[in-house]
Amino acid sequence: MFSQQDAPITVLHVDDDEAFLDLSKATLEVHEELVVETETDAEAALERLRDGGIDCVVSDYQMDEMDGLAFLTALREFDSDLPVVFFTGHGSERVAAEAIHAGVTDYLQKGTDKAFLFLRNRVQTLVANDRAARAAQEAEARVRQLYERISDGFLAVDADWTVTYLNSPAETLFDCTADDVVGRPLGETLPALTERAFGAGLRAAVDDGESRTFEAHYPPLDRWISVVAYPADDGVSLFARDITEYKRAETKVEEMRNRVDTAESQFRTLREKVSRPAAPFR
The missing domain is CATH 3.30.450.20 (PAS domain)
Known part of the structure; x- marks a missing residue:
């Protein structure tokens, strides 16, 4: 049975180097479970993200019009949970710390022999975890709705x-x-x-x-x-x-039964007295 966990993963890769984006798309889409959309303009990328349907964002850090931190900060204003991976060749401990503070999910370096392999594995893991968390939240919400009904x-x-x-x-x-x-x-x-x-x-x-x-x-x-x-x-x-x-009504019924029982008892006593033959006069 098909589930959201089995759906293809749609990635939006944002980088101002169009040639690198072409390489990224060709490399990552070798694996059929990944679908890569690319964008060289960070503002356009934000508009695309507002439309929904993206499972993970991969972004460069150093870009001309808007750097990765500014892009990430803008994204987190309307989506606090979407996995975001910084994939950059301009890394430092300071940049990594700022990215983590801004809400990045992971941080990988470009330029290594296995960079795209690491990127693909990390994207798959992050999206699987995110989908599982969302599914759990949706299931919990359905249970709570049921309880409220x-x-x-x-x-x-x-x-x-x-x-x-x-x-x-x-x-x-x-x-x-x-x-x-x-x-x-x-x-x-x-x-x-x-x-x-x-x-x-x-x-x-x-x-x-x-x-x-x-x-x-x-x-x-x-x-x-x-x-x-x-x-x-x-x-x-x-x-x-x-x-x-119900208990009050039950109590009233019990009181009425007691009264009826008392009345019947009194009636039986009276009937017995009346039915006795009168004592003869002496």
């Missing part, structure tokens, strides 16, 4: 009982914000969830390694909450729902 409150803690995620319904349910809770111990931020029935239910799920469903009263907000806890190797996730109205 859930109408129930969702809360996750790691193996140390540190809160790692809290969706919007959970913020409403527990009257807190994700900013105040995520990254902090559950017992510190929402201590009632670690006590009494809540704590017992969550610990039982973790200890048994099996999901647990339970209902418990949440004293801080005087709410009844239904919880389904799912343990995992790296922590436990719980889905929570406010069932206060």
Whole structure:
């Protein structure tokens, strides 16, 4: 199955030496996985990058109209993550330090026998890592979107009982914000969830390694909450729902049943008294 990781790598090589760009394109495109676009003008290169579709930038440092550092600084204003390799013959420790500070991803010297081999390998590695990181971010974003669509409150803690995620319904349910809770111990931020029935239910799920469903009263907000806890190797996730109205209705039904039972008992007693034959007059 085709994935983004298998797609050809599109490289934009920026250098004011057109003959060197032709050599770079011919050398790198020997490998079918690389597609090389070239540009001798840094401003034009920035416009091309704004259009998107470039996986990696290779840039010279010393160019007439705009040097590599100025080009890199301008690029980082609208794309902070795109891999950028300085491929230059005018290197120094000072230039390398300035490039790293400006956000360059790697720095290679021209002029060696294996310069293009090193460049090709570095480009492939950087793009593979970048694509993997982006795929992980996209997957995480999809998971978070899924959690946000859930109408129930969702809360996750790691193996140390540190809160790692809290969706919007959970913020409403527990009257807190994700900013105040995520990254902090559950017992510190929402201590009632670690006590009494809540704590017992969550610990039982973790200890048994099996999901647990339970209902418990949440004293801080005087709410009844239904919880389904799912343990995992790296922590436990719980889905929570406010069932206060249900519990109130349940209590009312129970009160009505008690009243009916009392009334029936009183009626039976009265009927027994009425059905007894009257005592004869003496």
